[in-house]
Amino acid sequence: MKRPLLFYSQLAFTLLVCLFMIVPVLLSMLAGITENYFIGLRSGLTTRWLAEVWQMYSGTLWLSLYLALACLLCTLLLGVPAAYGLLKSSRRWAHFIEECLLMPVAIPGLATALGLLLVYGQFQALRGSWLFILIGHVLFTLPFMIRPVLSVMRAIDLLRLEEAAASLGAGFLRRFMTVVVPNCANGILAGAFMVLTLSIGEFNITWMLHTPMTKTLPVGLADSYASMRLEVGSAYTLIFLLMIVPLLLIMQWLGKPQDKTKEKLS
DSSP states (O other): OOHHHHHHHHHHHHHHHHHHHHHHHHHHHHHHHHHHHTTGGGGOOOSSSHHHHHHHHHHHHHHHHHHHHHHHHHHHHHHHHHHHHHSSHHHHHHHHHHHHHHHHHHHHHOOOOHHHHHHHHHHHHHHHHHHHHHHHHHHHHHHHHHHHHHHHHHHHHHHHHHHHHHHHHHHHHHHHIIIIIIHTTTHHHHHHHHHHHHHHHHHHHHHOOOOOTTOOOHHHHHHHHSSOOOHHHHHHHHHHHHHHHHHHHHHHHHHHHHHHHHHOOO
């Protein structure tokens, strides 16, 4: 079947946008395994920069991973019940609370971090711990867990399902764990996807709250670009992608069984 000219123009535009976004990342990854980026591939390929980054900054990689998983756990424990509470609240109060929750996202991360420093910076034990960074990450990512979960709750008319379970004698905890959580699984997975990626890549809040002993991956990446060779910073970017991409693929895989179940039911 002959395609119209509009189809090919849209396809070309889409491919150009993809190349515009992907080519810089590929070049950065290639620079991380090039002996000398300014000479190019003629200088040869090497893993020396990767080994150097791992030797100097491996602690930041593990800390970023721990922070992201801890942030995900906190947002799950806080976000799902919060979304359920907003669903049960009146629309007027629910919208007001949602707007308040979006404040850490609407204002610059540096301002949020400064507020945390002014309030909690006097507690030295907390100030020097990675838990201080975790507080900032939770404040920043919590709306990204609440909103997709709340959207799913509203779309499936969860209150009616819960009322049906209550009429059969199910208590609150049982209704929450067997009706609310399973029916919101897609929203929870979407929120978890956002929380993980945002926490691992968050820089502004982390830069203000970190100490020399609590550097995360983005802060270490900025330091490597500022004080090391370009190849070292690019190798750092390559390691970052090798860490984040498997996490994203795992989350995509976790979402597949539920999609298949929906197809069978339909």
